[in-house]
Amino acid sequence: MSARRRRSLALAAAVATAAALGATAAPSASAAEVPLNGYELTWGIKASYRNYVANLAQGTFTPAGGASQAESNGAFTFTGGTGTYDSTTHVMSLGFQGELHIKSEKHGFEIGLSDVRFDSGKGEITADVERNGTTEDDVPLATVTVTRAMTEMATALTKEAGEVLGSAGYAGAEGDPLSIVKKAGPEPEPEPSTTEPATTPPASPSTEPEPTGSATPTATASASPTTQAPTPTPSTTATQSTEPATQGEITDGTLDWGVKQSFRAYVTGPVAKGTITASDGATQAFGNGAFTFSDATGAYDTEAGTLKAAFKGAVTFEGHEHDGAHSLDLTLSDLRVNLTEGKGTLSADVDDLGEISQDVVLADLSAPSPTLTAKDDVITLDKVTATLTEAGAKAFGGFYAAGAALDPVSLAVALTEGADLPAGTGGDGAGGSGTGTDGGPDASGSTIGGAGSTVGGDLGGSLASTGSDVPVGALGAAAGAALAAGAGVVLALRRRRPAAE
Template sequence: MSATATRARRRPVMFAAAVATATVMAAAALATAPGAAAASAPLAGYELSWGIKDSYRNYVTGPYTKGTFTVSDGASQADGNGVFTFTDGQGTYDSTNHTLHLAFKGTLVSESPVHGFKRVMSDFQYDSATGILTADLTADDGPTQQDVPFAKVAAPAGSDMSGLATILTTEAGTFLGGSNYAGAAGDPLSVVKKPGTTSPSPSPSDPETTSPEPTSSPTTSASPSESETGTPSTSPKPGDSASQSAEPTASTSPSASTAPAPSKGDIADGRLTWGVKDSFRGYVVGPVAKGRIAASDGASQASGNGAFTFADATGSYDTEAGALSAAFKGSVNFKGHQGEGEGGGYGLDLTLDNVRASLDGGSGKLTADVTSLGEKSPNVVLADLKAASAKLTAKGDVITVNDVTATLTGAGAKAFGGFYDKGTALDPVNLSVALTKGAELPSGNGTSGGGSGTGGTGTSGGTGGTGGTGTGGTGSTTGGVGSTTGGIGGSMAATGSDIPVGALGAAAAATVAAGAGVLYALRRRRDTEA
């Protein structure tokens, strides 16, 4: 669709830089373009780079979906399943209202014969006035929806339109395959002028942040969402993550004691909230594993298949050294891939307990005892931790450290059966520890209350098509999992050593490929090893 046809949708946004220069160039252009709108200058030679969302790309090309991305008509994709670039951006710059509107060439198709979906995206257009990125969308063999609001784009900083934050719209969530995408943070978006072109390069400043309510609605059949829990989530998820409950960033509860807490000593209480990995939780209760999640012994799980909270911390702290070491009560069990027949065993049976976190100067470890298919491996270092600050500050006799990044270790990768690589980002860790018995911990911290919780069993989708060798696994147009590694298979069998203990890693993929019969073979192997 041409920029002229969509000009009526623009509304004023101030440009702080290059306005005078752009105005002069616009006037010169208008002198040679009779009949053009007043103070409007043509733009050409722009490129738009955007990856939609990394977890969606990894889901499409992952081991269960076995899908592909195809680019044409001027679009391209970076190596390693990277971001997409749309070219030949043309449009107008209105020097009176200080807005620009650009339309880009390129068609992008995501498709999976196994899960039976095809999504076509084209005619991406960026409007700095509304802060909206639109596209023409076609789902499967349905009609093409024109100019569908696909993402809300953050305001540029001066003349720099690179790395702009994006939020996927409700329409995008429907099109991509699940409500979990709606309102989620997409990949950063960049609009740059290709070298060698001569049209004006206006430099926008903060555009209006309000966006028109989307009105277009694409076809509703869709590919699996990045975290399917059996009950669609209605809460947007921020960032390449995915599922997080609202968590306090600081303690607001005063201590019952008026005396300041000592700089070092024993931890009186505390809790740690961690979701392990949102895509893994979704996989366990989703249509492939058809499993369940249970939190017990002092651990709890937030509603909507959310994060886990481990309670009753013990340990020590030293605020002067910026160090703490805490152990937490609670156990979380994941079960999936149950064999057929009464009393059929589970191909995936993983328990995490005795969770411990340590920080020293902002860096640390997350450790747990891992039990897979009955084989227990104590003291497995699952993740490397990195806090935003090297300091530990007590407020109200409570130390609170939120949004600690957790990166999968080599031993942790074995605990996940090799389906997540070492270095994969896990869910962030949030912890609060009380330094005195009278101190009150922040409420919530990502949970929906104490006690034990159980994640529901996901509903099964339709049977996937045949792909590769054998028959494709159970698929669904609304189920499934996205992740930074393209989904997760079944095995949690691993130890802190170099030798895995339960051979389920390849088994989950085999379950999808060959059916439930593999589960019995796994059970026999476990009995043999025992």
């Protein structure tokens, strides 16, 4: 039986097992939830929309019930955030107090937003929306590229947001950055983490579509924040904090890496028309985002500045289907990071069209600092740059030349049992080039036609589809270049395939 056939059977068995055990898994998931409180969410929706309301529509923004707006028609802040953090899935769910009324008598619209909610697992922000005399609960307003720091997170407005704001032209547009911070409470809370996205300036107000508000004003929305009863302190065993050992074994950990943003977009785009599947303990972030690999093992030495860590999980890229077979069929698994004083390598086992190569050094790594520092028995490294090696270029079939910038790497490893890890929810992998200037496939406007089906979760837990179509604009010269590059890739893969059969 082929390795690919064994993987398919294993995945099918995992799905069946997860379905059969779904009822019994619920108690353990509930037990893993940790109560959260004292958070604030700041989001401006979109700067050009605020300018439209305040200037052209001669309208007003009126925050109430715990919400506020920054000076000079700035962003909005919602307070009193409460919710839960699941220490098993590393998902944070928060609901915030406060409401926002948006009104323009000149353009005849009135909107009420309340019960603002954030879910790091879905990468989504929702709110109850009142307009035209009716209230709709939990309307998705934006997708969020979740980062480890949870500040200045990139957002994209949804189709529903376009309807709420009065113009379909807002659907898919870049929203204002979103930040969530903890403002109260004696204990630090765990926070979701991924590589930080590159930020893009908001679109100029002059290029935005003008909303066409409802002619029927509505009554103002009433806030209905849920007051959370005090939750008893979990009865987990606690020990007095002591200085961590300078060396020892890693007990757990996560690795966030998107491989390369333009490669993900190419695989799911109109040329390859493929899918990306995360399995065996790996997950993929919402919106064809980056991957999180879990259950780290290995060793560390903070005095010597060395870290060796291996992570569970696999990611499979499939595309260019012909007669039931894929010319592009690449799986990366058993990812390993080896660092000494901030420099090192990222390696993986590579399965290319059934030909398996173990411990291939895919990238050279360079951390921002040569030192390793433990906080609360966790070593965290963000924005570790990754550069494609010669072996890595070969593993990717020559899609990219050696020296190309890959997505940055972020990781967190626990030094003691029970140490709280930040959440690993992937990200957008914005560090990788998406412009095609490195000679590889380009992401420019090329994600239409392939949703990027992803399956996440380990084989013993729940499986979830997190793929998503990405809205695209008009195809331009860059997209045409991507199509040309894709045609060359198809030919190259077709030439290579007979040798691997």
